[in-house]
Amino acid sequence: MMTLRNLIDHLELVPLTKNIDMNTSFFNAYASDLLSNALAVIDPNTLWITVQVHGNILGVGSIKQCPAIIISEGSIPSQEVIDKANEKDIQLLASQLPTFELSGLLYALLKEEQCG
Amino acid sequence: MGNVVIKTLKYSIGASSYDTVGSKAMQVKKALRDYFPSKDYMRRLGVCVFEAEANMAIHTTSGGELSIVIYTNRVKVVAVDSGPGIRDIDKALTPGFTTAPEMALQLGFGGGVGLNNIKRFADCFWLESTKCGTTLIFEVWNDDIT
Numbered sequence: 001m002m003t004l005r006n007l008i009d010h011l012e013l014v015p016l017t018k019n020i021d022m023n024t025s026f027f028n029a030y031a032s033d034l035l036s037n038a039l040a041v042i043d044p045n046t047l048w049i050t051v052q053v054h055g056n057i058l059g060v061g062s063i064k065q066c067p068a069i070i071i072s073e074g075s076i077p078s079q080e081v082i083d084k085a086n087e088k089d090i091q092l093l094a095s096q097l098p099t100f101e102l103s104g105l106l107y108a109l110l111k112e113e114q115c116g
Numbered sequence: 117m118g119n120v121v122i123k124t125l126k127y128s129i130g131a132s133s134y135d136t137v138g139s140k141a142m143q144v145k146k147a148l149r150d151y152f153p154s155k156d157y158m159r160r161l162g163v164c165v166f167e168a169e170a171n172m173a174i175h176t177t178s179g180g181e182l183s184i185v186i187y188t189n190r191v192k193v194v195a196v197d198s199g200p201g202i203r204d205i206d207k208a209l210t211p212g213f214t215t216a217p218e219m220a221l222q223l224g225f226g227g228g229v230g231l232n233n234i235k236r237f238a239d240c241f242w243l244e245s246t247k248c249g250t251t252l253i254f255e256v257w258n259d260d261i262t
Contacts, residue, residue, distance in 0.1 A: 035170070039163045040236070044155075052224045059138020063145065063162030065155060065237035088142075 002023040004068060007047075010091070011102065012110055013070065016077065016092040017085045026067045029108065031103045035060055039101065042066050049099055049106075053077040061090045068092070072099040072115050122151060125184040129172040134223055137173050141165040144184055144191075151186060152258055160237040161191055161256045167251060168195045168228040176200075180249075190239070190257040194200045195250075204244040209235070209243075 005022035026041060029043060030041045031049040035056060042048045044065040051073045054100065058081065063071050068091040076094060077085075085092050095102050125147060127140045141162045152158060165184070172180040172195060180197030202208045208215075209231055218224020235241045240256035245251070 034166065034232055035224045036227045036229040039166060040129070040229065040233050043159070050224070053136060054223055056138050056223065056225075059142055059166060063138070063141055063166055066160055070125045 001027050002094075002110060004091070006109070007026075007106070011095060011097070011105055013093040013095050015110060016082055016094050018092070019086075020054045020091050024067045027114070028074075029070075029103070029106050029110070031072075031099050039064065047106075051080065051099065055081050055084060057081075058085055058090050061085075062088050066090070069105065070095055070102065072097060072102050076093070081093055120145075120262050121185055122188060123147070123186045125186070127182045127184075128179060129182055130177075130179040131173065131176045132202055132219075133173045133179070134220060134225065137170045137225070138166050140182060141170050148186060148191070149187075152191075156257060157256070157258050163237045163254060164234045164254055165193060167233050168193060168254075170196055170225050171195070171230055171252070172215050174225055175202075176250075190255050192253065192255045195252040198249040199247060201250055202243075205243060205245060215235040228243055 004024045026045050026047050028045055029047040029049060032038050033050050038048050038060050042064045046068050047068050049070045049072050053071060053075045057069055071094045074096045105112050144165050145158050145162055176197040177200055178198055183194040185192040207213050211232050212228040214226045214228035220226040234254055240255040241259040242253040
């Protein structure tokens, strides 16, 4: 299991929401900008990487109890969306990296963690 | 015992109301917390309600109504709209097939897997459509309660 603390340190992610629980653990991630695909795949152990920044991502994250949503490619949600995420205890992180690169780095970290 | 209705919730969904898609699913999750404590159950139901909301927002011309009937052991969802209807249901159920407008696609809706998500996560699925409208009924059962 990897924690958000490891991830933020290694990938220089920027927390967007308050009170990020650094001990939040996960062992998988899923990258997609299609909401239905995310709804089908993500779960409480799977982070979601997307460039979507509208409020509907919070619905997906809340329903699937996603441990955190990483907004890639330098996209930043509006303050309204960030406030709603705080209200609903959904953890949002941001990365300047393109989704492909971020996914590759995260995959390597997870493999290293799992295989030692 | 399983056929006892505990509560019925009703929601109106507006056509093109993309910004509120998911809000009804979250309200249902909150309303049902005391009756269905299983998180796995609420995730399955949540996906189905989210997709039903999205379909109405994306594809209807005048929105529709979503009725959530809560029984002791399951939830039945009835989604009714007044058109324009699904021209070819078999095609609509083909993963990847979509007739969603460009605006919906840009927001990440309309990937052509919404109805399939409902079929996958629900225990019963029934869909009927004419040019006068569409009726979608599905049930999500809580196997922990018989």
